[in-house]
Amino acid sequence: MTTRPLRDRTALVTGGGGPLGRAFSLALAQAGARVILVGRNAQALSGAARRVAMEGGTARTAVCDVSDPASVTALTDTLAEEDISLLVNNAGVAGPVKPLTEVEPDEWDGVFSANVRGVYLMCRAFLPSMIGAGRGDIVNIASVSGKRPLLNRTPYTASKMALLGLTRTLAAEVGPHGVAVNSLSPGPVRGPRMDRNFRLEAELTGSTPEEAERAFASRAALGRLVEEDEVAKALVAMLAMPGLCGADIDLSAGMIAPS
Incomplete structure (x- = not known):
């Protein structure tokens, strides 16, 4: 089996300037992929791209707010010549830490805008080319918190549960076209x-x-x-499993095991 299973594929990673996005990008590049890091902070993206380059990988950056339709449309125009066959929807926010009765509507909407709307918009933008090519992978970064209670974090847990539902339904929609959709649910990283x-x-x-x-x-x-590099290794391992579709991989150090 090849040690670089993603050679010659182009991967787009949202939230690419954050710690987990950097870890994903580095692991994908080391596995042979060309990486495009997407996010709102140009400086953070540049730093992540330099890290990938230092490790011998190939990376470029693109500034985009994944929750904004106009920004996503501009991104697709910018990347129109790229053959993106792998989309990692990692961008998201943690949201407030407080009881639900103290959560303001704009705080709730902000969490869902980043964690769910952003995934929808990115999938909507980049799925047509994957379907047209008859191949592709989408990995949505969910959370173990979408599968068990997390006190005082209702907006976040609800958004991650929604993301699991989106993943399973979308997998059924686009699987017949050769596109595999899965989710990876880390525990606290x-x-x-x-x-x-x-x-x-x-x-x-x-x-x-x-x-x-x-x-x-x-x-x-x-x-x-769990550690950032553990989650990144899990992502690469998922992509080496060609029969994986509509699945959620738990990487939580056993967070869902206790009752």
Whole structure:
């Protein structure tokens, strides 16, 4: 079996300037793919692209707000000459950490705009070319929080549950055209986003961020968070499984195992 299963494929990664987007892009490039990093922050995208290049990969960047139809249309025009056969919908926001009764409507809408609307718009934009070519892969980055309760995070969990439904239904729609749609559901990934969540949870409960992290990690069978490179390796492994379609891969250190 080849050690570079994605050679000569072009992969588009949204949220490419964030920590997990960078990890995905680097892993895809190391597996042989040409990577296009998409996001709202040009400086962060450039930094991620430089990291890919330093590791011997090929990457370019494109600024886009995936929740804005006009911005997505402009992106498709910019990339019209690219044969994009792999779309990784990673862009998203964590949203508020508070009881539902304290969540403002604009906070709720903001989470769904980034986490669900953005995926819909990107799939809508790039699926036609995949269907026309009779091949392609879409991987939506969901979350274990879409499959079990996460207190004080209702907008986020609801958006990730919606994303799982979108994945399964879209897989049934486009699978007959040779396009595989799957989701990858990480558990809490160590990094700045979880540090922010633990800080807000600590403020809400009167604990410390360290106590909030330990309490969260204790819910996992392995008793720990997952690492960015573990999630990136899982993505590449999924793409090496040609029969995978309409599936959700859990990578949560056993977060869904306890009852």
